[in-house]
Amino acid sequence: MEFSQQLGLxxxxxxxxxxxxxxxxxxxxxxxxxxxxxxxLNGGKRVRPLLVYxxxxxxxxxxxxxxxxxxxxxxxxxxxxVHDDLPAMDNDDLRRGMPTVHRQFDEAxxxxxxxxxxxxxxxxxAVSSALSDREKVGIIGKIxxxxxxxxxxxxxxxxxxxEGKSLTGDELKTLHSLKTGxxxxxxxxxxxxxxxxLNDDEITALNSFASSIGLAFQIRDDILDVEGETHVIGKPAxxxxxxxxxxxxxxxxxxxxxxxxxxxxxxGVAELGRFGERADGLRWLARYIVERAK
Amino acid sequence: MEFSQQLGLxxxxxxxxxxxxxxxxxxxxxxxxxxxxxxxLNGGKRVRPLLVYxxxxxxxxxxxxxxxxxxxxxxxxxxxxVHDDLPAMDNDDLRRGMPTVHRQFDEAxxxxxxxxxxxxxxxxxAVSSALSDREKVGIIGKIxxxxxxxxxxxxxxxxxxxEGKSLTGDELKTLHSLKTGxxxxxxxxxxxxxxxxLNDDEITALNSFASSIGLAFQIRDDILDVEGETHVIGKPAxxxxxxxxxxxxxxxxxxxxxxxxxxxxxxGVAELGRFGERADGLRWLARYIVERAK
Numbered sequence: 001m002e003f004s005q006q007l008g009l010x011x012x013x014x015x016x017x018x019x020x021x022x023x024x025x026x027x028x029x030x031x032x033x034x035x036x037x038x039x040x041l042n043g044g045k046r047v048r049p050l051l052v053y054x055x056x057x058x059x060x061x062x063x064x065x066x067x068x069x070x071x072x073x074x075x076x077x078x079x080x081x082v083h084d085d086l087p088a089m090d091n092d093d094l095r096r097g098m099p100t101v102h103r104q105f106d107e108a109x110x111x112x113x114x115x116x117x118x119x120x121x122x123x124x125x126a127v128s129s130a131l132s133d134r135e136k137v138g139i140i141g142k143i144x145x146x147x148x149x150x151x152x153x154x155x156x157x158x159x160x161x162x163e164g165k166s167l168t169g170d171e172l173k174t175l176h177s178l179k180t181g182x183x184x185x186x187x188x189x190x191x192x193x194x195x196x197x198l199n200d201d202e203i204t205a206l207n208s209f210a211s212s213i214g215l216a217f218q219i220r221d222d223i224l225d226v227e228g229e230t231h232v233i234g235k236p237a238x239x240x241x242x243x244x245x246x247x248x249x250x251x252x253x254x255x256x257x258x259x260x261x262x263x264x265x266x267x268g269v270a271e272l273g274r275f276g277e278r279a280d281g282l283r284w285l286a287r288y289i290v291e292r293a294k
Numbered sequence: 295m296e297f298s299q300q301l302g303l304x305x306x307x308x309x310x311x312x313x314x315x316x317x318x319x320x321x322x323x324x325x326x327x328x329x330x331x332x333x334x335l336n337g338g339k340r341v342r343p344l345l346v347y348x349x350x351x352x353x354x355x356x357x358x359x360x361x362x363x364x365x366x367x368x369x370x371x372x373x374x375x376v377h378d379d380l381p382a383m384d385n386d387d388l389r390r391g392m393p394t395v396h397r398q399f400d401e402a403x404x405x406x407x408x409x410x411x412x413x414x415x416x417x418x419x420a421v422s423s424a425l426s427d428r429e430k431v432g433i434i435g436k437i438x439x440x441x442x443x444x445x446x447x448x449x450x451x452x453x454x455x456x457e458g459k460s461l462t463g464d465e466l467k468t469l470h471s472l473k474t475g476x477x478x479x480x481x482x483x484x485x486x487x488x489x490x491x492l493n494d495d496e497i498t499a500l501n502s503f504a505s506s507i508g509l510a511f512q513i514r515d516d517i518l519d520v521e522g523e524t525h526v527i528g529k530p531a532x533x534x535x536x537x538x539x540x541x542x543x544x545x546x547x548x549x550x551x552x553x554x555x556x557x558x559x560x561x562g563v564a565e566l567g568r569f570g571e572r573a574d575g576l577r578w579l580a581r582y583i584v585e586r587a588k
Binding site for chain 2 (some may be wrong): 023026027029031032033036053079080084086088089106107108109111112113114115116118119120122123126127133134136137140141143144145147148149150153154157158160162219
């Protein structure tokens with residue numbers, strides 16, 4: 001089956017797993033659980049879980065071992081969006097076309113819901129019956145590194161500190177590689193750990209693929225923010241410009257940004273040659289990420 | 295050596311381990327790392343780490359295996375204090391006699407610093423060279439459960455929802471058992487997992503000890519909040535009353551609260567009988583928690 005056909009199945013799969021991992025909204029404290037479920041189950045493209053499953057296809061890892069990784073990374077992503085949207089951060093009212101968590105609930109609930117999504121991510125891995133203890137420790141080590149101060153949260157911190165300042169291209173690249181790249185890369189590298197017969201060259205190739213596609217993802221996001229309309233990207237268009245944030249198009253121009261995105265896609269896909277047809281899912285997903293309209 | 299003499303050594307030990315676990319304030323993003331270190335290294339009684347080490351003495355676990363547990367739980371505790379102090383939550387300006395993190399830095403930095411302390415906790419366990427993979431997974435599972443929506447963060451959520459409402463004693467007990475109790479209990483139970491020759495009765499006894507002392511700790515906190523002066527407890531006295539929060543003395547009266555605290559101490563210590571002198575540290579710490587003046 002083509003990966004594009006698998007897409008719906010994998011999306012459903014991770015949604016079901018997230019639903020199971022999240023406490024019911026009828027469990028006390030109900031409002032907190034309601035907010036956690038609102039944050040994690042309310043749409044979203046599930047790009048990170050899809051990257052996990054596509055890497056799993058490439059390395060022939062059984063999907064049951066991929067589920068906790070996909071769930072954990074998506075919970076971390078969901079937590080970060082809730083906090084990024086807070087008044088003290090980006091102060092966004094809309095996310096995926098719906099009120100942000102602090103608008104739908106309240107600020108304290110939003111802070112706490114995200115705080116509780118994070119340990120749930122590590123718990124999803126810790127309690128999995130499909131992974132060995134060695135595998136769990138490796139995955140938790142990688143994800144905790146990727147989402148901490150030297151990864152995603154560090155990137156958000158640099159992003160906030162950069163508002164209103166002019167950045168060089170290299171600085172923006174560093175920012176993107178932390179804020180968005182680290183978690184996208186770990187979708188691939190965490191799965192690599194589950195394969196017993198990958199050699200160093202293959203690991204390097206998959207790492208490079210993930211870095212290229214991670215950067216392309218963020219450039220595409222920047223492009224869509226400049227180009228997009230509210231109803232298409234689900235948040236007010238030009239939000240970055242409003243906050244006076246540096247974007248790829250604002251530094252390099254729109255034409256160069258589109259070109260760089262295409263080059264990163266080519267570079268990334270070129271790394272997959274050695275994996276043959278097994279990497280078709282990753283190829284499809286890479287194109288989907290770079291060419292998506294929202 | 296008496297545990298009271300060991301106290302300073304254990305406190306220094308966990309402070310050194312925390313210092314090592316936290317990225318330097320000279321590592322990028324510097325302001326974020328500065329705030330993380332401010333939150334985690336700025337005083338504090340280290341009650342939770344001391345409970346970890348005292349349980350380790352009782353069960354004759356080597357201290358090197360206790361360090362990552364002590365560090366992880368203290369980082370989780372530090373993260374929770376930073377978010378609890380935020381304007382959208384308890385809106386506190388002082389913590390341990392110093393400006394709270396959002397007052398010393400800014401609100402966004404406080405949110406992110408705490409967000410990054412949390413994964414650092416799980417990482418400290420994941421990368422430890424003293425623990426086996428099986429032990430790490432058990433510890434991470436327990437701590438992630440204790441700090442999530444069914445533990446500490448859930449307790450804070452119920453606490454906020456209870457402001458201005460009258461609670462029954464049972465409701466306040468549930469709140470305390472989640473908000474403070476869950477993390478104190480895991481200081482003991484996470485160490486139990488490291489012992490190979492504990493029987494079920496012994497595990498139950500240590501669990502009961504931890505629950506009693508955990509509740510006594512919070513009742514003592516409530517008493518100190520009512521009685522205390524700003525310079526002694528390091529936060530404005532009567533803060534709970536100001537927020538119209540239910541406290542143990544407000545429901546049961548001061549005399550009954552003092553009596554209940556003493557009873558919980560007795561009940562807790564009674565559970566330790568079977569462990570003989572090895573539990574002297576836990577006995578000392580229990581008294582310290584219940585009789586402390588700040």
